[in-house]
Amino acid sequence: MTLDTASRGKIAFQGEPGANSDEACRAHYPDYQPVPHATFEDAFEAVKSGACALGMIPLENSIMGRVSDVHHLLPQSGLKIIGERFKPIHFQLMANRGTRLGDVKTVVSMPFAWGQCRRLLRQLGVSMEAASDTAASARIVAEHPDPTRAAIAPALAAEIYGLDIIARDIEDEAHNTTRFVVLTAEPNPPAPPPGVRCVTSFVFRVRNIPAALYKALGGFATNGVNMTKLESYMENGAFTATFFYAEVDGRPEDVGLSHAFDELKFFSDHLEVLGVYPADPFREASGI
Structure with missing residues (x-):
């Protein structure tokens, strides 16, 4: 898509001025103007419409776990993840x-x-x-x-x-950290530079056959792909956890991950890559 000139230099976040998301925008994208939005839906829509070039959205916290609203909104948004940022949280x-x-x-x-x-x-x-x-x-x-x-x-x-x-700093745990993802409406954002450690995020739904999840994930193990996250979530009011959000080290074109995805597709009826992006240096510093 072609972004309107007025949208360049703006980054959307959920919350009011002074929120943790606002701090994250200012710290990691100082050349962008943080734009507050009342809800996650509004922040996503600002990126989709081109009103903002980027979005800074919290995905999970080391104490409270995942931000459930985002897990539901992200796969349906059409937006792509182009980065991640880990922010130590101090209240x-x-x-x-x-x-x-x-x-x-x-x-x-x-x-x-x-x-x-x-x-x-x-x-x-x-x-x-x-x-x-x-x-x-x-x-x-x-x-x-x-x-x-x-x-x-x-x-x-x-x-x-x-x-x-x-x-000052009244949080219970010193490791209190929130992980943010950076979103764009560009359907095919540029690939990370060669040689950069990458993370691939994707969602999938397994076919309704016995041991489908076990078989779908087997390809990652046999091809030496490190899966760093796997979470189930309900979709469309169903009480069966048929959708999964996952993250792996590497890029889809890597030989091992390419073969793993081929096997995953065989046992799934839906697979969507949400983003391929550089791993935040925080991962290596923290041994993640």
């Missing part, structure tokens, strides 16, 4: 100026963030108030000053909304 407890930690009775944030900061929340004995987004919780606290309320959000949100950070 801050922030409040209006003058608020002390001992004053806080209510903490505003999204449940996904609560689950990553349980230790401090239990220690404080506070009640929780749900917000649609971590950055939104900071905005809410800033717009309605109350010395008994605080928000859990990234440091960028405190800067944007003029709040004080009263407890």
Whole structure:
């Protein structure tokens, strides 16, 4: 597709200004303008329509697991993955100026963030108030000053909304990391340069025959392909997990992966490659 000139330099994310996704956009694509969207559907549509050249979308978190909405939206979107970014997640407890930690009775944030900061929340004995987004919780606290309320959000949100950070890096685990994927509407994006370690993401649905999944995956083992992820998910309201999202090391044209895909196709009635992209250096640094 040909992108409208006005769309160049824009990258879509879900959430409000100051969200973790906003931080990820600014850190990894500093030459692009981050554009907030209320929902994942809106962010996907911004990329599909050409309003934004790229999308920065969270796929999974090391504590909370996969972002289920994205697993359903991505295969249907027609978008392609052209990159991945791992972002260490640090949450801050922030409040209006003058608020002390001992004053806080209510903490505003999204449940996904609560689950990553349980230790401090239990220690404080506070009640929780749900917000649609971590950055939104900071905005809410800033717009309605109350010395008994605080928000859990990234440091960028405190800067944007003029709040004080009263407890830093409150996440339960030091390894707390979110993996983002970078999306484009280009149907055939350029292949990664030769010699670069790559990841291939794809979805498939096995045929309704005995041991189909076992046989479909056998080709990856016999051809020496390292499968790093395999997750099932329901589609169209079915209670049988017939769809699978998978990731492997390598490129489809590699001999081993090419043979593995041939075998997978034989035992599947649907196979779609969602992207072939360079592995983030975080993988090697972390031994992934």
